[in-house]
Amino acid sequence: MASREDLIKQLAASDDVDTTSNKFITLKSLSITALIVVSIIFSISKLAVEGDKSEEYPITPQGAVEGESIIDAQVSSPVTETVVLQASGYIMAKKMMTVSSNVSGRLNSIMIEEGMRVKQGELLATFDDSIPQTELKMLESQYSYGLARLKESEAEYTGHQVSLRRIQRLFDSGNGSVAELDEMKTKANILEARVAVASRELEIAKENINTQLRRLLEYKVYSPMQGVVVDVMAQAGEVISSLTTFGTDEQSGICTIVDMNSLHVEVEVSEQYISRVAVGQRALAKLNAYPDLPVDIEVALIVPTANRDKSTVKVWLNIIKNDPRILPEMGVEVSFFPPDEEEEQGHLTSKLSDVAA
Numbered sequence: 001m002a003s004r005e006d007l008i009k010q011l012a013a014s015d016d017v018d019t020t021s022n023k024f025i026t027l028k029s030l031s032i033t034a035l036i037v038v039s040i041i042f043s044i045s046k047l048a049v050e051g052d053k054s055e056e057y058p059i060t061p062q063g064a065v066e067g068e069s070i071i072d073a074q075v076s077s078p079v080t081e082t083v084v085l086q087a088s089g090y091i092m093a094k095k096m097m098t099v100s101s102n103v104s105g106r107l108n109s110i111m112i113e114e115g116m117r118v119k120q121g122e123l124l125a126t127f128d129d130s131i132p133q134t135e136l137k138m139l140e141s142q143y144s145y146g147l148a149r150l151k152e153s154e155a156e157y158t159g160h161q162v163s164l165r166r167i168q169r170l171f172d173s174g175n176g177s178v179a180e181l182d183e184m185k186t187k188a189n190i191l192e193a194r195v196a197v198a199s200r201e202l203e204i205a206k207e208n209i210n211t212q213l214r215r216l217l218e219y220k221v222y223s224p225m226q227g228v229v230v231d232v233m234a235q236a237g238e239v240i241s242s243l244t245t246f247g248t249d250e251q252s253g254i255c256t257i258v259d260m261n262s263l264h265v266e267v268e269v270s271e272q273y274i275s276r277v278a279v280g281q282r283a284l285a286k287l288n289a290y291p292d293l294p295v296d297i298e299v300a301l302i303v304p305t306a307n308r309d310k311s312t313v314k315v316w317l318n319i320i321k322n323d324p325r326i327l328p329e330m331g332v333e334v335s336f337f338p339p340d341e342e343e344e345q346g347h348l349t350s351k352l353s354d355v356a357a
Contacts, residue, residue: 085276085336089267093328095259102218104241118223129219136212143205150198157191231256268312281339288331296320
């Protein structure tokens, strides 16, 4: 049996183990409590950051799909009190033309390139006009031949008139015969008709020459308006057709010209929010390419028709001050501001006057 001293030593050792175990459990509990507190603080910070982001970027309504070509208008965040509507759209040009030719043929030369500014009436390209030039020479030869015939007929008629007057004097003096006088008068009428025919043929030949000259002008392509060349679709040596023919290598267009002064913003607004848009309403556009370039715009037209498939209405907005960085087909984000009371009163007055009329 163990002695009393051994039992006392064993009890002392077990007390030391219990004390160490209790200290370990206490430290573990403190660590877990600290982790829970840190997690709560991190969650609160994250919620605060997300709240700030939601104030800066309005939440897209349910059902909106990112990446669509045109996103339906959406109501702005309640935090943004000065914006009543937001929409996405594009920069469009009211005046944009694809220049083509009235004739078909091979391009001799082209005087333009992309980015070049052109004036109305400026020469853009020329076609091979060797065949119409040959036809013009033939018409000029016919005109010369008709002119010679006319001079011959006039000379013959003038000479016959002299003979007719001589026969008439002999007849008046009683030395001429009636048959001879009648024959001379008949021949005079025939020669007079020949002069008229030759004169008319000469006029037709002249008209044919003028027509051919106008046709030759069509072998030179001129700019129909002032603007910037944004696309050149043909090069020298290519065959250009006046009509678009499917299944062939022939082109119909030569270039595309845009009038940069006719740029405007075009958006599609959902039908349920179109009541928040009025003509003359101020708005702000931000280009996707230049987010730091705010562009002042105003509503110019609400197109009087809706898109059945999208349930949207198209809205055009004029650019107040143009900028050379604004280009056609650029994407924009538009924020509509609430209309002023004076503007609303003006629109109401105009509507009442229309109804009264």
